[in-house]
Amino acid sequence: MRNDTTDHPANLAERLTRSGLRNTPQREVVYRALLDKRDHPTADEVYGRVRPEMPSISLATVYNCLETLVQCDLVRQVNFERGPSRYCANLQPHAHFHDEKTGATYDLDLPPDVIERIRSVLPPGYSAKTVEITFHGQSPTP
Numbered sequence: 151m152r153n154d155t156t157d158h159p160a161n162l163a164e165r166l167t168r169s170g171l172r173n174t175p176q177r178e179v180v181y182r183a184l185l186d187k188r189d190h191p192t193a194d195e196v197y198g199r200v201r202p203e204m205p206s207i208s209l210a211t212v213y214n215c216l217e218t219l220v221q222c223d224l225v226r227q228v229n230f231e232r233g234p235s236r237y238c239a240n241l242q243p244h245a246h247f248h249d250e251k252t253g254a255t256y257d258l259d260l261p262p263d264v265i266e267r268i269r270s271v272l273p274p275g276y277s278a279k280t281v282e283i284t285f286h287g288q289s290p291t292p
């Protein structure tokens with residue numbers, strides 16, 4: 151696993167401040183839950199993980215925290231057709247592999263120039279804020 155400086159919760163406070171937002175214990179606990187287990191949980195799953203530590207937190211607060219983290223570019227929101235949004239704290243360029251049988255989602259490292267090469271297909275004048283690459287299929291059964 152990469153040891154990227156963006157993973158440190160101190161960075162969360164810094165990013166929030168830069169976006170004009172306060173760091174709150176709720177935001178921190180939600181962010182830490184995403185860093186601890188990188189299996190692309192849904193908001194409901196995040197809620198289940200933070201409740202033992204913070205029983206007073208509500209699902210609405212978890213949604214708000216996730217939204218804030220996405221707005222500050224600390225977390226990526228990942229959507230697969232029809233499923234609920236999932237959240238990913240890996241900020242390195244990466245693709246997703248969505249196992250259609252188990253519903254599990256894995257990060258796949260991308261060679262550094264892949265995103266630039268894909269962006270190069272954009273016609274002149276087009277700009278894309280994000281590029282998402284998702285494989286849908288099956289991972290090998292153990």
Ligand SMILES: [Zn+2]
Pocket residue numbers: 190238239240244245246256257
């Ligand atoms: Zn991811």
